[in-house]
Amino acid sequence: MYEPFPxxxxxxxxxxxxxxxxxxxxxxxxxxxxxxNYIYLSGFRGSxxxxxxxxxxxxxxxxxxxxxxxxxDSRGVEVKLLDWRGSLFQELIDIISKSISxxxxxxxxxxxxxxxxxxxELQRRGKEVVPTGDEIWxxxxxxxxxxxERMKKALGLTExxxxxxxxxxxxxxxxxxxxxDFMKRxxxxxxxxxxxxxxxxxxxxxxxxxxxxxxxxxxxxxxxxDWGNSYGEYCSDIxxxxxxxxxxxxxxxxxxxYDAQSKAIELAKPGVKVADLDxxxxxxxxxxxxxxxxxxxxxxxxxxxxxxxxxVSSSSQEVLQEGDVVTVEPGVYFRGExxxxxxxxxxxxxxxxxxxxSLHQHLEVERY
Numbered sequence: 001m002y003e004p005f006p007x008x009x010x011x012x013x014x015x016x017x018x019x020x021x022x023x024x025x026x027x028x029x030x031x032x033x034x035x036x037n038y039i040y041l042s043g044f045r046g047s048x049x050x051x052x053x054x055x056x057x058x059x060x061x062x063x064x065x066x067x068x069x070x071x072x073d074s075r076g077v078e079v080k081l082l083d084w085r086g087s088l089f090q091e092l093i094d095i096i097s098k099s100i101s102x103x104x105x106x107x108x109x110x111x112x113x114x115x116x117x118x119x120x121e122l123q124r125r126g127k128e129v130v131p132t133g134d135e136i137w138x139x140x141x142x143x144x145x146x147x148x149e150r151m152k153k154a155l156g157l158t159e160x161x162x163x164x165x166x167x168x169x170x171x172x173x174x175x176x177x178x179x180x181d182f183m184k185r186x187x188x189x190x191x192x193x194x195x196x197x198x199x200x201x202x203x204x205x206x207x208x209x210x211x212x213x214x215x216x217x218x219x220x221x222x223x224x225x226d227w228g229n230s231y232g233e234y235c236s237d238i239x240x241x242x243x244x245x246x247x248x249x250x251x252x253x254x255x256x257x258y259d260a261q262s263k264a265i266e267l268a269k270p271g272v273k274v275a276d277l278d279x280x281x282x283x284x285x286x287x288x289x290x291x292x293x294x295x296x297x298x299x300x301x302x303x304x305x306x307x308x309x310x311x312v313s314s315s316s317q318e319v320l321q322e323g324d325v326v327t328v329e330p331g332v333y334f335r336g337e338x339x340x341x342x343x344x345x346x347x348x349x350x351x352x353x354x355x356x357x358s359l360h361q362h363l364e365v366e367r368y
Contacts, residue, residue: 014077018053059079104127198227268348
């Protein structure tokens with residue numbers, strides 16, 4: 001059962017967010033349309049809704065489909081109901097127009113087409129519309145103790161399911177059977193998958209975003225498992241690669257990937273450029289002659305969304321901040337043969353990285 005955080009947490013978040021936006025953009029109101037943003041700010045997690053924050057009001061605006069859920073789950077807001085018998089959009093525009101003096105900041109996650117629709121309708125009422133910037137991420141990147149508790153719960157479930165799955169691997173099981181078992185386990189405990197699970201046997205593991213199919217596991221196959229859970233609207237994301245019968249070559253490549261990951265974690269602390277983390281992992285792989293087979297970024301932020309800022313890549317200009325939760329997931333992929341990826345989650349504390357995972361990383365199945 002979903003349980004929002006205490007009301008004072010959401011009130012502080014809304015106050016801080018509005019302060020950031022209003023000062024930067026000189027607006028009299030901000031409209032949040034992104035689901036993950038209004039979850040963060042109000043606790044409401046319905047699939048459609050609008051959160052309007054002004055100098056004097058905090059409105060959660062929904063239609064009749066979400067009335068009961070909005071009143072049950074939201075905190076620190078007044079729920080306003082749109083009448084389904086009329087034009088929902090025009091009624092929304094009326095509420096906004098009556099609530100702001102002249103200028104509205106509109107959630108930048110909205111599509112360009114939708115932004116233009118809001119802009120045109122509000123301009124007819126003498127209101128100006130501007131997009132928000134990255135103010136929300138100034139708040140969302142810094143995970144508090146309540147958020148960390150949810151993420152640790154999600155991660156604990158993910159690791160439990162992964163360990164049980166690894167220990168149960170037997171020749172003949174198919175990739176989709178493993179996926180189905182993970183999905184079933186997740187829903188049985190009140191969680192849900194945070195993204196489409198990756199289960200790759202043998203040569204399928206050479207594709208970083210492989211789509212599971214009906215391939216059956218053979219004795220000599222490598223197995224790559226990449227999945228996560230969402231619990232209380234906060235996500236986890238981990239990857240393990242194992243083998244029923246590991247060769248010396250697989251052991252060497254596994255060790256290279258593990259060493260690359262370890263080096264990046266060692267360097268992680270507030271103020272470090274994420275590009276330097278990515279670089280450090282590639283330098284380790286280069287020593288093994290494997291750098292050219294690492295074909296994606298080192299990691300990403302995790303929170304309400306499974307992929308959040310910062311993107312931990314060589315092209316990113318961002319730096320780590322205290323409170324960030326990021327993945328560290330180096331991998332090497334030999335096209336048409338196999339791939340090995342290892343992924344953990346770390347929390348950036350004031351003095352460095354804190355590993356959130358408890359499930360060890362081994363190539364040999366029996367070591368789990």
